[in-house]
Amino acid sequence: MVQTEALMTFVIYFLLLMGLGVYFYRQTTDLEDYLIGGRGMGSWVTALSAQASDMSGWLLMGLPGAVYLGGMAETWIAIGLLLGTFFNWKLVPARLRLYTQETNTMTLPSFFEERFKDPTGLLRTITAILTLFFFTIYSSSGLVAAGRLFEAMFNIDYTTAVLVGAIVVILYTFLGGFLAVSWTDFLQGILMFCAIIIVPLLAYNFVGGADVIIETMEVREISRYLVPRGESFSVLAIISALAWGLGYFGQPHILARFMGVKSVKELPKAMTIAMVWVAISLTGAVIIGLISIPMFEGLAAGTHEKVFVYMIEELFSPWIGGVLLAAILSAIMSTIDSQLLVSSSALAEDLYKKVINNDASRQELIWIGRISVVVISLVALFLALNPENTVLGLVAYAWGGFGAAFGPVVLFALFSKQTTWKSVLIGMITGTVVLVIWKEVGLDGVLYEIVPGFIVNAVVIYLSNLFIKQDNEVVLEEYDKVITQLTDKEVEAEDPVKPVSS
Numbered sequence: 001m002v003q004t005e006a007l008m009t010f011v012i013y014f015l016l017l018m019g020l021g022v023y024f025y026r027q028t029t030d031l032e033d034y035l036i037g038g039r040g041m042g043s044w045v046t047a048l049s050a051q052a053s054d055m056s057g058w059l060l061m062g063l064p065g066a067v068y069l070g071g072m073a074e075t076w077i078a079i080g081l082l083l084g085t086f087f088n089w090k091l092v093p094a095r096l097r098l099y100t101q102e103t104n105t106m107t108l109p110s111f112f113e114e115r116f117k118d119p120t121g122l123l124r125t126i127t128a129i130l131t132l133f134f135f136t137i138y139s140s141s142g143l144v145a146a147g148r149l150f151e152a153m154f155n156i157d158y159t160t161a162v163l164v165g166a167i168v169v170i171l172y173t174f175l176g177g178f179l180a181v182s183w184t185d186f187l188q189g190i191l192m193f194c195a196i197i198i199v200p201l202l203a204y205n206f207v208g209g210a211d212v213i214i215e216t217m218e219v220r221e222i223s224r225y226l227v228p229r230g231e232s233f234s235v236l237a238i239i240s241a242l243a244w245g246l247g248y249f250g251q252p253h254i255l256a257r258f259m260g261v262k263s264v265k266e267l268p269k270a271m272t273i274a275m276v277w278v279a280i281s282l283t284g285a286v287i288i289g290l291i292s293i294p295m296f297e298g299l300a301a302g303t304h305e306k307v308f309v310y311m312i313e314e315l316f317s318p319w320i321g322g323v324l325l326a327a328i329l330s331a332i333m334s335t336i337d338s339q340l341l342v343s344s345s346a347l348a349e350d351l352y353k354k355v356i357n358n359d360a361s362r363q364e365l366i367w368i369g370r371i372s373v374v375v376i377s378l379v380a381l382f383l384a385l386n387p388e389n390t391v392l393g394l395v396a397y398a399w400g401g402f403g404a405a406f407g408p409v410v411l412f413a414l415f416s417k418q419t420t421w422k423s424v425l426i427g428m429i430t431g432t433v434v435l436v437i438w439k440e441v442g443l444d445g446v447l448y449e450i451v452p453g454f455i456v457n458a459v460v461i462y463l464s465n466l467f468i469k470q471d472n473e474v475v476l477e478e479y480d481k482v483i484t485q486l487t488d489k490e491v492e493a494e495d496p497v498k499p500v501s502s
Contacts, residue, residue, distance in 0.1 A: 004318075005317075005318035005319045005322055006153065006318045006319075006321055006322035006325065007154070007322075008322070009318075009319065009322025009323055009325075009326060010322060010325075010326060010329070013326045013329070016187075041257070041260045041261050041262055041266075042261075042262055042266060043261075043266040043267070043269040043270040043273065044186065044270075044273060045183065045186045046257050046258075046260070046261045046266065046267075046270045047269075047270040047271070047273035047274040047277065048186045048189035048190065048273065048274075048277060049183075049186050049189065049257055050254050050257035050258075050270075050274060051085070051189060051274050051277050051278055051281075052186070052188050052189035052192060052335075053253050053254065053257070053335050053339075054085075054248075054251070054253075054254050054278075054335070055192070055278075055281060055335070057141070057142055057145030057146070057149075057328065057332035057335070057391055058141070058145070058391050058392055058395045059192070059196075059281060059282075059285050060192070060195070060196065060285065060288075060308050060327065060328045061145050061148065061149075061305045061306070061308060061309075061328065061391050062145075062305055062390070062391040062392035062395060063077065063078065063282075063285045063286065063289065063392070064285055064286075064288040064289035064292060064305075064307050064308050065289070065304040065305035065306075065307060065391075065392070066289065066304075066392060067285075067286055067288075067289025067290055067292075068289045068292045068293055068296075068299075068304050068307050069222075069304055070222065070223060071217055071222035071223035071224060071290075071293070072223050072224055072225055072226055072290075073223040073225075073226065073227075073237075074241070074286075074289070075226060075286050076226065076237075076238050076241030076242055077241045077244050078282040078283075078285065078286055079241070079242060080241055080242035080243060080244040080245040081244050081245055081248075081278070081282060082245075082278060082279060082282055083242070083245045084244065084245025084246060084247065084248040084249075085245075085248060085274065085275065085278045086275060087245070087248070088248035088249060088254070089267075089270075089271040089274055089275070090271070091249075091411070091414070091415075092249065092255070092258060092410065092411075092414065093258040093261065093264075093267045093270075093271075094264045094267055094486055095414040095415075095482065095486060096111075096255060096258045096259060096410075096414060097258055097259060097261055097264055097267075098264065098482050098485050098486055099111070099115060099413070099414065099478075099482050100259045102478055102481060102482055102485075103115055103478070106259065106345070106349065107128075107252075107256075107342070107345045107346060107349050107350055108127060108131070108252045108255060108256075108342075108406065108410075109123075109124040109125070109127035109128040109131065109346060109349075109350040110124060110349060110350055111413070112124060112127050112409060112413065112421075112424065113421075115413050115475075115478075116413070116419070116420060116421035116424060116475065117421065117472050117474060117475050118421035118425070121354060121355075122425060123421050123424065123425050123428075124350055124354060125350070125351065125354070125355070126425070126428065126429065127346075127350070127405075127406070127428070128346040128347070128350035128351050129351075130401070130405050130406075130428075130432060131252055131342065131343060131346040132343055132346055132347065132376070133401070134397075134398045134401040134402050134405075135252075135253075135339045135340075135342060135343045135346075135376070135398070136343070136376060136379050136380050136383065137380075137383065137394055137397060137398040137401075138335070138339050138394070138395065138398035138399070139336050139339045139340060139343070139376065139377070139380035140380040140381070140383035140384040140389070140394060141384075141389070141391050141394030141395045141398065142165075142332045142333070142335055142336035142339075143162050143165055143166055143336070143380055143381060143384035144162070144384045144389045144390070144391055144394060145305075145328075145332045145391045146161065146162060146164075146165030146166075146329065146332050146333075147159075147161040147162035147165065147384065147387070148161075148305055148306055148309075148391070149161070149165075149306075149309060149325070149328050149329060149332070150162075150164060150165065152306045152309045152310070152313075153309065153313075153325060158387050159385055162381065162384050162385060163381070165329070165332065165333075166377055166380075166381050166384075188327075188333065189277065191323075191326065191327045192281065192327045193277060193280065193281060194327070195324045195327035195328075196280070196281050196284035196285060196288070196327070197280065197284055198324070199284075199288065199308070199311060199312060199315070199324060200284055200287040200288050200291060202315050203288070203291045203292075203295065203311050203315060204287070204291055206295070206314075206315060207291055207294045207295050208294075212294050213290055213291060213293060213294055215294075216293050216294035216297070217290075217293055220293065220297075222293060236446055236447045239447065239448075239451065240447050240448035240451065241448075243448050243450050243451045243454075244399065244448070244450070246403045246407055246450055246451070246454050247399040247400060247402060247403030247407065247450055248403070248407075249403065249406070249407035249408075249410050249411055250402040250403045250404070250405060250406030250407035250408075250409070250410060251399070251402050251403075251406075252342045252346075252402065252406070253335070253339050253341070253342045255410070256341075256342055264486070288307070288308055288311065289307065291311070292307035292308075292310075292311060295307075295310075295311065295314070296310055296311075305390065305391055305392070308328060309325065309328065312324045312325055340373045340376055340377060341369075341373070343372065343373075343376045344368075344369040344370065344372035344373045344376065345369060347368065347369070347372040347375075347376075348365045348366075348368040348369035348372055349365065349369075352365070352368050353365060396448070397439065397449075399450070400435060400439075400448060400449050400450035400453065401432070401435060401436075401453075403450045403453070403454055404431045404432060404434070404435040404449070404450050404452075404453025404454045404456075404457060405428055405431055405432045405435070405453070405457070406428070407454055407457070408427060408431065408454060408457040408458040408461055409424045409427065409428055409457070409461070411458075412424060412427075412458075412461050416465070417470070417476060417479045417480075418465055418469065418470045419461060419465055419470060420464075420465070420468050420469070420470045420472075422464065422468050423460075423461045423464035423465050423468055424461055426460055426461070426464055427456075427457045427458070427460040427461035427464065428457060430456055430457060430460045431453045431454065431456050431457025431458075431460070432453065432457075434452050434453045434456045434457075435449045435450065435452070435453030436449075438452050438453065
């Protein structure tokens with residue numbers, strides 16, 4: 001698709017993003033505004049920006065491509081993510097919002113340090129370093145997806161396509177910070193939602209319905225069932241797919257949305273919005289993959305992640321197609337911008353201020369954060385320039401890394417009064433080492449590396465707590481205070497109208 005209409009649609013879309021970046025540049029006055037939007041986000045923006053930043057380009061490219069190759073067996077990933085989304089919203093947001101306000105923290109590394117009162121700074125520093133490492137890989141996956149999109153649309157060189165996508169994301173993240181990122185993600189979430197409903201509805205009739213899809217799957221010997229009948233299947237493969245849900249508890253770019261919500265009272269509504277969005281979006285992505293099986297038989301190797309692009313080109317006029325293809329770009333950018341922002345906060349707030357200049361002014365930290373966006377983007381860009389990378393492969397490693405390193409720590413921080421900084425530091429390091437070794441020796445082909453990493457981290461923290469007792473009175477008092485606040489908020493939510501005392 002090289003039509004002028006599609007190109008103009010993308011230019012208009014880019015200008016809209018730039019406009020939001022410039023607008024929120026004027027609204028960003030201090031570091032709290034830049035990193036978490038001044039803790040003033042409502043339920044709709046919190047929900048849609050969290051889920052849009054969560055799903056990324058893999059929702060419209062990686063997952064449909066996987067289903068195109070593997071059939072219904074790949075649906076276990078979607079099921080795992082749906083379950084993970086539910087439990088993450090159920091367990092984490094309220095406690096994290098109250099705890100980060102109580103400890104006056106705006107990033108995950110600083111929260112870990114203040115929550116456990118680590119006197120050494122090691123917990124904060126290591127968390128920040130791991131954040132930078134895994135987010136650089138994660139961001140590169142988005143740039144790979146952007147490269148695939150522009151390559152398919154405009155027949156331009158892959159390297160040029162990646163550069164164009166990187167420039168746009170850097171600009172509006174650099175300017176507007178959390179507010180720009182959250183509001184663009186909100187709009188992008190709506191666009192993604194519309195595309196993932198409209199396209200499969202029309203494509204289903206275009207291919208001739210379910211019978212044609214099933215017949216083609218049988219001819220090509222692609223799985224028609226969640227558990228293939230008459231074939232050997234791996235229980236570990238199903239566990240690996242479901243284990244994607246574990247990653248939610250440790251994703252800094254999603255957790256940042258919980259920190260920035262206006263009030264705990266906004267969270268029940270936000271959770272409902274998020275769950276509806278995720279359930280429909282994941283279902284739509286799987287259906288797109290299934291429809292593409294009869295629609296695009298015999299795709300060349302390495303092009304399976306472009307099936308949604310090909311579907312839009314086949315079914316829609318250039319103007320409408322340009323808008324729908326912008327939804328794919330939305331999915332890509334909504335995650336990269338969030339990752340760049342969290343990475344920049346790790347450098348500015350958790351490393352620069354903590355290690356280099358403890359007296360740095362708020363304005364100085366904002367500019368350090370903005371410069372960090374550029375530096376991290378350049379590293380991610382270098383990694384993305386390898387056209388052999390796949391979107392799903394890069395996402396899987398980074399997602400698993402965050403889940404294994406931070407997931408158990410977040411849960412123990414929010415639900416365990418007796419956990420100490422030494423326990424979580426040992427658990428975090430051990431879980432990360434296990435994940436990396438598991439991946440490097442090739443065991444990820446047997447079981448997704450997040451599983452052993454997450455389990456080892458949690459078990460080490462639990463066992464360490466048996467021997468290392470929490471005796472810091474401030475930590476114990478803060479935990480009790482947060483739980484009390486949580487109970488009070490729940491009562492207020494259930495009975496918002498209180499009688500006026502005489």
